[in-house]
Amino acid sequence: MRRIAILLAAALVLAADILVVVKAARNRSGSPLAAIELTERELRLVRPQRESTALFLELAWEPAWGWGRFQFEDGPGWFNQAKLEEIGYDCRMALSDPSAAAHYRAMTAKEAFAVLEYREAGGTGAGDGRSAASRLMAVDVGRSFAPLRKKYPDARFLIVPSLVRLLYTVEWDANARRDAPGAYLRGAVVEMLVGQISVPPSQRSVLQALRQTTSEYLATPEARAGGPRYSVVLYYGRNYEPWIGSCRLLTPSADDPTGGTKRTHP
Amino acid sequence: MGESSAKHEAQQRADRIRAFREELAELERQGVLTLDAAQRDTVERHLQQTLADLAKRFDVDTTASQKQISWGMRIASTLGGLALCAAVVLFFQRFWGLLGIPAQVALLVATPLVMLAATEFAARRERTLYYGSLLSLVAFGAFVLNLSVLGSIFNLTPSHGALLAWGIFGLLLAYAYGLQLPLAAGLICMLGYLAACFSSWTGAPWLSFPERPENFLLGGLILIAVPGFRLQRRYAEFDWLYRTLGLLTLFLAILILSEWGAVSYLPMRQSTVEAIYQVTGFAAAGLALWIGIRSRFAGVANLGAAFFTLFLYLRFYHWWWNWMPGYLFFLVIGLVSIGLLALFRKLRRRTAEAVGP
Numbered sequence: 001m002r003r004i005a006i007l008l009a010a011a012l013v014l015a016a017d018i019l020v021v022v023k024a025a026r027n028r029s030g031s032p033l034a035a036i037e038l039t040e041r042e043l044r045l046v047r048p049q050r051e052s053t054a055l056f057l058e059l060a061w062e063p064a065w066g067w068g069r070f071q072f073e074d075g076p077g078w079f080n081q082a083k084l085e086e087i088g089y090d091c092r093m094a095l096s097d098p099s100a101a102a103h104y105r106a107m108t109a110k111e112a113f114a115v116l117e118y119r120e121a122g123g124t125g126a127g128d129g130r131s132a133a134s135r136l137m138a139v140d141v142g143r144s145f146a147p148l149r150k151k152y153p154d155a156r157f158l159i160v161p162s163l164v165r166l167l168y169t170v171e172w173d174a175n176a177r178r179d180a181p182g183a184y185l186r187g188a189v190v191e192m193l194v195g196q197i198s199v200p201p202s203q204r205s206v207l208q209a210l211r212q213t214t215s216e217y218l219a220t221p222e223a224r225a226g227g228p229r230y231s232v233v234l235y236y237g238r239n240y241e242p243w244i245g246s247c248r249l250l251t252p253s254a255d256d257p258t259g260g261t262k263r264t265h266p
Numbered sequence: 267m268g269e270s271s272a273k274h275e276a277q278q279r280a281d282r283i284r285a286f287r288e289e290l291a292e293l294e295r296q297g298v299l300t301l302d303a304a305q306r307d308t309v310e311r312h313l314q315q316t317l318a319d320l321a322k323r324f325d326v327d328t329t330a331s332q333k334q335i336s337w338g339m340r341i342a343s344t345l346g347g348l349a350l351c352a353a354v355v356l357f358f359q360r361f362w363g364l365l366g367i368p369a370q371v372a373l374l375v376a377t378p379l380v381m382l383a384a385t386e387f388a389a390r391r392e393r394t395l396y397y398g399s400l401l402s403l404v405a406f407g408a409f410v411l412n413l414s415v416l417g418s419i420f421n422l423t424p425s426h427g428a429l430l431a432w433g434i435f436g437l438l439l440a441y442a443y444g445l446q447l448p449l450a451a452g453l454i455c456m457l458g459y460l461a462a463c464f465s466s467w468t469g470a471p472w473l474s475f476p477e478r479p480e481n482f483l484l485g486g487l488i489l490i491a492v493p494g495f496r497l498q499r500r501y502a503e504f505d506w507l508y509r510t511l512g513l514l515t516l517f518l519a520i521l522i523l524s525e526w527g528a529v530s531y532l533p534m535r536q537s538t539v540e541a542i543y544q545v546t547g548f549a550a551a552g553l554a555l556w557i558g559i560r561s562r563f564a565g566v567a568n569l570g571a572a573f574f575t576l577f578l579y580l581r582f583y584h585w586w587w588n589w590m591p592g593y594l595f596f597l598v599i600g601l602v603s604i605g606l607l608a609l610f611r612k613l614r615r616r617t618a619e620a621v622g623p
Contacts, residue, residue, distance in 0.1 A: 001442075002389075002442045002443070005438045005439075005441055005442035006382060006385075006386055006438070006442055008438055009382055009405075009435055009438040009439060009442070010379055010382055012431060012434060012435055012438070013375065013378050013379060013382075013409055013412065013435070014375070014379075016412075016413060016428075016431045017371075017374075017375050017412065017413075017416065020413065020416045020417065020420065020422065021371070021416075021420075023420075023422060024420035024422060027420075027422075049359060051356060051359060051360050052359040052360070052362065052363075053359070053360060053361065053362050053363025053364060054359060054362040054363055054418075055363065056418075088469060099528075099535060099536050102528040102536050103528060103536070105528070106477075106526075106528035106529045108465075108470040108471070108474040108477045108478065109470070109471055109473075109474050110469070110470065110471065111471045161423065163471060163473070193423045193424070194421050194422070194423055196418070196421075197421050198418050198419050198420075198421055200367065201363075201365070201366045201367060204363060208363070239422075239423065240423075241420075241421050241422055241423060242421050243420075243421055
């Protein structure tokens, strides 16, 4: 009995590992679903722990999500109640109901495909060429990949599995700078299902030379003058999971408004 | 009967023999019972022989000091296992960047397998299983690291299947050697897996499973029921862990829902949901207390009493804290505690009467 249990445990380890490797191979087989070149603004260098030698790039998009208020408070924008209902949220309870706030705030996140549009410098909302903000803007969400790809066929749109959340937002009086009567529902893309992307050993040498993580670098005056330090070609495979194709260091160029970035097509 | 169950019973018998010897000495000291030299020799020889047999076959603790040292060894084994798990994780993180992907994968796959072999080796050498327990914990930690890091290397979407794999691995280790630490780890993973499945069935992402306490109710009930299954009777020494973990899961879920009904699946007003779970909490805690006393499950009775008291104090807080002066509130709490003490004492006396002289 003991021997069988131990053999089963060993078999379980091997089976689980084979499954993981097969899944990863399947994702990368065939031509990728998407390929895009992004810079440090969109893929931020992080190190998990002080002693760790692992390198990860974290996907960043706008509007950035935090548990507080959003950067813009002037209404739900494109991610309104209709869109929330489209991805499966039940919004039937009237917002005037006394228990509406507790009811909506307790709603869990949902899985959905987020459409992230890469906006060149000078485009709407992405700021100037040297801005540290990500140029990936969340512009739509949907339950399935295919209809979104049909709607957004251009390579500047990344369609990525994500978690979205319903937000019950109290109206904001910008003049008085305080909450106003009334509330509305809006959605937010809060997390990518694969938000941290491992830097493969073949590309590690490029990024290892950078002593600072992105958050450390962005806090320095050089960041404003120099712009992003690297660019990365990112692929998405059959399982909508990403991997890094190549990395290169960027040389600061004052007359290049995109910070040396170009898009590649799959 | 399983080997670990036999060892559990052998230890219980050794404890009874030790208690019998102490009581016999006390009776002789008080002059209630006096054995003649021949009888004492016969009894003592028999007890010595029995203890020697038990010690030889199962390596049980035959004296009080041995038992105390064993507790210390168990604690050291647990802490050592946790420290070695941390060492394995940090070692991998330290050298991860220096290895190619094939080497990373090979190292990740090999570590839990080597630790499994080491657990088996230690278990064959030492019947008390202190080293086996420590190494099994490291094997479990290495398998958790294995799947987490492989997922990170290949940027895979997190899956609750990993919780199932870890749970089964923990249970296999626990049942192979009769170890409680991998059992606890495996059961926690299984609880997480069931809750994640429940979350998925309701249309929410599995990762949101901690946000809805009702996701855990089914898992808690299953754990409480497991000791009643026929197959489980061979492993009676695990029963307390199933019951304790199951009850804790159940009571904590009910406690959260009784305070914050908005996170419930029930399509009712928040106040109605909270009222339902408040009543359920009192009923479940009372039932656990009653069953614990009737069936002599000390852990069940203690948990029932603790949560009954907690539910009661929370109600008092909600009813009275805002309008009652602080001193009066705590006076009432003190008086209620005295009342509860009297109630539990009465219950204790009734139990003693039921056992009889």
